[in-house]
Amino acid sequence: xxxxxxxxxxxxxxxxxxxxxxxxxxxxxxxxxxxxxxxxxxxxxxxxxxxxxxxxxxxxxxxxxxxxxxxxxxxxxxxxxxxxxxxxxxxxxxxxxxxxxxxxxxxxxxxxxxxxxxxxxxxxxxxxxxxxxxxxxxxxxxxxxxxxxxxxxxxxxxxxxxxxxxxxxxxxxxxxxxxxxxxxxxxxxxxxxxxxxxxxxxxxxxxxxxxxxxxxxxxxxx
Amino acid sequence: xxxxxxxxxxxxxxxxxxxxxxxxxxxxxxxxxxxxxxxxxxxxxxxxxxxxxxxxxxxxxxxxxxxxxxxxxxxxxxxxxxxxxxxxxxxxxxxxxxxxxxxxxxxxxxxxxxxxxxxxxxxxxxxxxxxxxxxxxxxxxxxxxxxxxxxxxxxxxxxxxxxxxxxxxxxxxxxxxxxxxxxxxxxxxxxxxxxxxxxxxxxxxxxxxxxxxxxxxxxxxxxxxxxxxxxxxxxxxxxxxxxxxxxxxxxxxxxxxxxxxxxxxx
Amino acid sequence: xxxxxxxxxxxxxxxxxxxxxxxxxxxxxxxxxxxxxxxxxxxxxxxxxxxxxxxxxxxxxxxxxxxxxxxxxxxxxxxxxxxxxxxxxxxxxxxxxxxxxxxxxxxxxxxxxxxxxxxxxxxxxxxxxxxxxxxxxxxxxxxxxxxxxxxxxxxxxxxxxxxxxxxxxxxxxxxxxxxxxxxxxxxxxxxxxxxxxxxxxxxxxxxxxxxxxxxx
Ligand SMILES: Nc1ncnc2c1ncn2[C@@H]1O[C@H](COP(=O)(O)OP(=O)(O)O)[C@@H](O)[C@H]1O
Ligand SMILES: [Mg+2]
Numbered sequence: 001x002x003x004x005x006x007x008x009x010x011x012x013x014x015x016x017x018x019x020x021x022x023x024x025x026x027x028x029x030x031x032x033x034x035x036x037x038x039x040x041x042x043x044x045x046x047x048x049x050x051x052x053x054x055x056x057x058x059x060x061x062x063x064x065x066x067x068x069x070x071x072x073x074x075x076x077x078x079x080x081x082x083x084x085x086x087x088x089x090x091x092x093x094x095x096x097x098x099x100x101x102x103x104x105x106x107x108x109x110x111x112x113x114x115x116x117x118x119x120x121x122x123x124x125x126x127x128x129x130x131x132x133x134x135x136x137x138x139x140x141x142x143x144x145x146x147x148x149x150x151x152x153x154x155x156x157x158x159x160x161x162x163x164x165x166x167x168x169x170x171x172x173x174x175x176x177x178x179x180x181x182x183x184x185x186x187x188x189x190x191x192x193x194x195x196x197x198x199x200x201x202x203x204x205x206x207x208x209x210x211x212x213x214x215x216x217x218x219x220x221x222x
Numbered sequence: 223x224x225x226x227x228x229x230x231x232x233x234x235x236x237x238x239x240x241x242x243x244x245x246x247x248x249x250x251x252x253x254x255x256x257x258x259x260x261x262x263x264x265x266x267x268x269x270x271x272x273x274x275x276x277x278x279x280x281x282x283x284x285x286x287x288x289x290x291x292x293x294x295x296x297x298x299x300x301x302x303x304x305x306x307x308x309x310x311x312x313x314x315x316x317x318x319x320x321x322x323x324x325x326x327x328x329x330x331x332x333x334x335x336x337x338x339x340x341x342x343x344x345x346x347x348x349x350x351x352x353x354x355x356x357x358x359x360x361x362x363x364x365x366x367x368x369x370x371x372x373x374x375x376x377x378x379x380x381x382x383x384x385x386x387x388x389x390x391x392x393x394x395x396x397x398x399x400x401x402x403x404x405x406x407x408x409x410x411x412x413x414x415x416x417x418x419x420x421x422x423x424x425x426x427x428x429x430x431x432x433x434x435x436x437x438x439x440x441x442x443x444x445x446x447x448x449x450x451x452x453x454x455x456x457x458x459x460x461x462x463x464x465x466x467x468x469x470x471x472x473x474x475x476x477x478x479x480x481x482x483x484x485x486x487x488x
Numbered sequence: 489x490x491x492x493x494x495x496x497x498x499x500x501x502x503x504x505x506x507x508x509x510x511x512x513x514x515x516x517x518x519x520x521x522x523x524x525x526x527x528x529x530x531x532x533x534x535x536x537x538x539x540x541x542x543x544x545x546x547x548x549x550x551x552x553x554x555x556x557x558x559x560x561x562x563x564x565x566x567x568x569x570x571x572x573x574x575x576x577x578x579x580x581x582x583x584x585x586x587x588x589x590x591x592x593x594x595x596x597x598x599x600x601x602x603x604x605x606x607x608x609x610x611x612x613x614x615x616x617x618x619x620x621x622x623x624x625x626x627x628x629x630x631x632x633x634x635x636x637x638x639x640x641x642x643x644x645x646x647x648x649x650x651x652x653x654x655x656x657x658x659x660x661x662x663x664x665x666x667x668x669x670x671x672x673x674x675x676x677x678x679x680x681x682x683x684x685x686x687x688x689x690x691x692x693x694x695x696x697x698x699x700x701x702x703x704x
Contacts, residue, residue: 119329122329123329124335126296126396127326128347128351129319129347130319133350137346138346220381220382221336
């Protein structure tokens with residue numbers, strides 16, 4: 001092997017990488033939060049007694065889960081302007097991530113809700129609480145706790161998916177790396193370092209999510 | 223059972239509250255319920271007067287749970303009517319939530335909310351439904367937790383309590399809504415034997431305060447001590463209904479005798 | 489000249505679908521073989537093997553597929569292996585699959601009750617016999633829903649190859665979008681084609697899962 005590695009030009013561009021990593025972090029965080037809200041709404045629709053709502057939710061969830069994220073990005077960024085919805089790259093990226101994430105979250109949250117013993121819901125009803133309150137105050141937290149590990153994996157997968165929005169020039173970490181690649185022609189080194197940064201980011205996210213989980217789910221169980 | 227039997231004064235049957243027929247709190251007329259093709263409640267007619275204590279017994283699967291769950295609309299009925307404090311269930315637009323607020327329920331499995339402390343379990347419904355302030359809800363919760371002798375555990379989570387303690391919290395939680403009627407569905411069946419007494423004592427204390435009670439239980443000592451009427455159900459029907467002395471002393475029906483023979487002889 | 493989005497354009501995209509399906513299959517087969525080794529290493533009694541397998545899995549689950557493909561694409565030549573784009577992409581996808589399948593199968597192997605291995609050992613079966621005749625058949629059954637579910641991810645993952653310039657289905661759609669100026673129709677159609685490929689797998693996975701749960 002006569003190739004000599006040279007990481008120096010990559011590290012010289014550390015500022016670009018740092019900015020990119022920060023962008024990846026915040027667009028992921030926003031999309032996770034929005035995805036959780038939307039996903040919970042979808043779960044409610046998915047379990048509603050009204051057939052139309054259920055069908056809508058199932059249709060949406062299955063369309064999202066059975067098409068590639070990249071195609072969704074292109075559809076929203078290049079396709080939607082034809083319907084009059086023109087978004088800049090960052091907006092399109094966040095919207096796609098949120099929509100994508102929400103479908104997976106909906107399935108996870110639903111299995112969490114189904115893991116709750118019916119007695120919990122009955123006890124809430126027997127106290128006279130309306131359904132909405134029963135789900136909000138009694139079901140939600142234990143349901144999320146039951147599926148928290150899957151939820152975290154899903155969040156991490158979504159964070160990694162953000163690398164694909166570089167393709168519409170949304171300025172996140174992979175985009176920054178591609179700019180460095182174009183300048184330095186040190187492709188392998190760039191993508192090697194990029195991989196290492198993503199690996200670190202996913203560990204950090206994992207840690208952060210665990211901390212959130214630990215404080216939110218601090219109650220003991222048997 | 224022996225723990226409670228010790229409390230019983232054999233010569234003193236509780237007074238039946240039959241002299242206030244106008245004050246019926248619960249009236250079930252011609253109630254029928256099916257699960258698919260299975261007929262689980264057959265033409266149930268039942269009046270429960272204000273302040274009356276009813277014990278419901280019968281073999282497993284006879285429809286006891288279903289009957290009391292119908293009273294607070296946890297189950298739908300297919301025909302007949304149920305009236306609770308003047309609110310009629312089983313019609314369109316029935317005020318289900320109103321009825322549930324008047325009726326407290328205690329489950330076999332306690333069903334405390336695991337993510338809330340004992341205090342929070344008791345405060346949730348008053349805060350959401352009666353819009354009580356934090357302080358009001360807390361005071362009320364403490365009052366009832368003291369009544370069931372568990373106030374010192376107010377800041378613990380359900381998983382940190384024994385079964386008997388959890389069940390007493392469940393009773394306090396129901397009382398916090400100020401119900402007129404309390405329903406108990408085998409409240410001691412999931413408990414280890416040594417905890418049965420503490421829960422039964424709590425229920426006896428409650429009965430002494432004159433609240434209307436319907437208890438599904440096989441604790442016959444408890445039935446003798448507090449029931450005004452004992453009802454025997456089998457295969458979805460009410461077979462026999464009599465004051466405890468009569469029910470245990472001279473049961474009229476063969477099926478009742480067989481049942482009593484089974485549960486008293488072991 | 490601007491073309492309208494019609495039958496020839498749809499045919500062009502479906503040509504790309506061939507690549508999508510072939511790449512998915514190849515990546516699944518090679519990734520599966522490698523993934524089995526990863527799963528066995530991850531559950532082996534030898535600690536360094538377990539640690540190495542854990543790192544391997546962490547690397548593929550902790551970095552984006554796009555970056556993995558780029559790293560392989562630019563990395564292979566450095567190892568003196570000059571391969572065509574599609575081969576580099578299939579290699580990358582297979583490595584990716586091996587990490588994920590390794591982790592899925594680790595879980596299934598661990599879900600086989602301990603008593604099974606102990607009983608096999610008590611019968612005097614050696615490691616390979618224990619794994620092949622006792623553990624794997626049971627683990628396979630447990631892993632089936634998740635494995636089929638991952639195949640869906642793999643099919644969707646092949647779309648990433650478009651960003652390296654490989655004319656699979658998504659890249660074909662990009663090309664058609666550029667010449668027809670009808671991105672809405674083009675991407676909706678290509679989405680539909682992916683949906684048609686993936687939905688049966690998703691349904692199959694759900695059904696397997698239900699059957700598995702029913703069996704307890
Ligand atoms: N959700 C349900 N679906 C179908 N059958 C039920 C359901 N709940 C109870 N049953 C049936 O109804 C009958 C009465 O049940 P239940 O009221 O729980 O009896 P008990 O409390 O007296 O043991 C039983 O045969 C039981 O199997
Ligand atoms: Mg019962």
